Amino acid sequence: MALFAETSDAPWAAAVRRVLGRRLGDDVDVTIVIGHGLIQRTSSGKPRRRYMWERLRSGKMEGATIVPIS
Numbered sequence: 001m002a003l004f005a006e007t008s009d010a011p012w013a014a015a016v017r018r019v020l021g022r023r024l025g026d027d028v029d030v031t032i033v034i035g036h037g038l039i040q041r042t043s044s045g046k047p048r049r050r051y052m053w054e055r056l057r058s059g060k061m062e063g064a065t066i067v068p069i070s
Contacts, residue, residue, distance in 0.1 A: 002032075004033050006037065017069070
């Protein structure tokens with residue numbers, strides 16, 4: 001699972017991982033990705049989820065920072 005956030009820092013990342021872990025189960029790996037302009041949208045304004053996930057997995061997401069697990 002990936003969470004994309006358009007921000008330059010993520011002091012909230014550990015708390016988000018804990019909450020999502022409780023909701024989804026500890027076996028779900030949550031990747032938090034931050035950066036400006038990351039969220040690609042369709043012409044109707046919806047997030048292009050699959051497109052962003054594929055770009056992240058292929059290493060082609062410019063300007064993205066993966067928040068390390070602390």
